[in-house]
Amino acid sequence: MNNCLLQYNDLNSQNPSQQTASPISNDQMASNGFFLSENKTNQLIDDSLTDYLDYSMDALIEVLVPTPSYIPKEKFLYSMLLCSRMNIRPSLLFNRLANLTIKSILNMTLDESIRTIKNYIYILSQWTRTFPYDFRNNEMISQLQDLFKKLILFQPNFQSDLDYIYKKLQLKLKSLDNYEEYIKQLNKKTMFNLTRSNFVTDIINECSTSSLFAQQLTHIELDRLKSVGDEELIQYFIMKFASEESDGNKNKGSKSLIHDKKLTFCLELYIQWFNRLTFFVPTEIVKHTQKRSRVKLINFFIDSAYQCFHLQNFNSMIAIISGLNMQPVKRLKRSWEKVEIEKFHQLEEYINVSKNFSTYRLIYKLAKEEAEKHKWKTDKFVIPFLSITLQDVYFIKTHSQDYNSDRTINFKKYYSMAKFISEEFQRCKQSKCSFERNDDVINYIITSPTFNEDSLMLASFECEPPINLSEKDKYKILQK
Secondary structure (H helix, E strand, O other): OOHHHHHHHHHHHOOHHHOOOOOOOHHHHHHHOOOOOHHHHHOOOOOOHHHHOOOOHHHHHHHHOOEOOEOOOHHHHHHHHHHHHHOOOHHHHHHHHHHHHHHHOOOOOHHHHHHHHHHHHHHHHHHHHHOHHHHHOHHHHHHHHHHHHHHHHHOHHHHHHHHHHHHHHHHHHHHHHHHHHHHHHHHHHHHHHHOOOOOOOOHHHHOOOHHHHHHHHHHHHHHHHHHOOOOHHHHHHHHHHHHHHHHHOOOOOOOOOOOOOOOOOHHHHHHHHHHHHHHHHHHHHHOOOOHHHHHHHHHHHHHHHHHHHHHOEHHHHHHHHHHHOOHHHHOOHHHHOOOOHHHHHHHHHHOOOHHHHHHHHHHHHHHHHHHHHOOOOOOOOOEOOHHHHHHHHHHHHHOOOOEOOOOOEOHHHHHHHHHHHHHHHHHHHHOOOOOOOOHHHHHHHHHOOOOOHHHHHHHHHHHOOOOOHHHHHHHHHHHO
16 A cells, blocks of 8 residues: 555655745634535536546546645536446545545645645545545544645645635544444343243333424434445445346356445435334234224324324334234234224325335425425435435446446436435435433334344234135144
């Protein structure tokens, strides 16, 4: 790695001691997120989508390189930093951009070189702010630390800005560490609960109203949603495709992967949460042998899904409906006879799969427009159905080629994917809620034991005996 960073030393060939640069103040960086003003951005070189449809990766990296009067626009910068990982490792992109930037200032005047490096620091601030998880990679963080030392040697007045960037990055990485430790402790508690008789209570005893339950689900959703990095939606499929390719080429020799090892699994944890909630619902129902208790719980969960709908917490709403539609609950005919079925059917219509979930998509679009109208202020949030989001990313990823026919990068694909993730996912992570957090309820929801499919079915048969030959055969198998 030291060889890769040799060119950084070229910074020290210029002596800045005779001239100082005006550092960007911490106040400015904090208040503006270290963004350029819109007016200044518009004065820069136009980098609309059509400018980059036939660029090689080398040429696209050149566009990232700043000059004294140029910084790539946010649209291009976000698209490039997010999607280039499909074709080049972020650590290699970081190194090449650093070396090209340093090389570009060697023949500049001191004033030009300082302005260029200030613009380069802006790019670094955007990278660390928008994709901080990239720097969990030891190679990336080592390169960043080494580069910052060289930049400070070149111009000591840069130290305040660089310290601020590094401090904000460390806070984000520490927040990730804390989140992962929190999940680890929850998993330990869940395993501990498996060894205890934890089926003597239910969610109604722990949480008296469906509205309170929906609010606590929203806290859980936002905890997990906000922890997911934008890049994870792309890395998820990169790793999936790489794994499939590796399995298919076991007898053809190994193939070097273009991407870094995935070191963050917040997306996978979010998927696991959806699955847990889906199984939590039928577990709470079928652990009761009394029909009256089951009816009460089914109605409770229907009301909760309805509350989630009105809160625009679509992920929890659909998880609850999915749980109610699992066969161990769906087959309980005598229980469903006493249920407010019309409300449930209305909820099912919202997630009708016909026409590619067109009803859900319309409701989600209107909810997002409402949140945008109120600038995503507290309690004006939208929590999307994660599976649809992933489905749409997968569609973009697989229905267009990474390269054009002349082997240049298909930047239209980069832009489409970045636009979708920015508008349909990133903005939802801005969501905030003012509901009081009830940790007792939250801990019950996320640590109480849940049955697997076979256990759910067996418990369901204990609630209402099998009624046909198929169910009787299934029951016999499960009893063995």
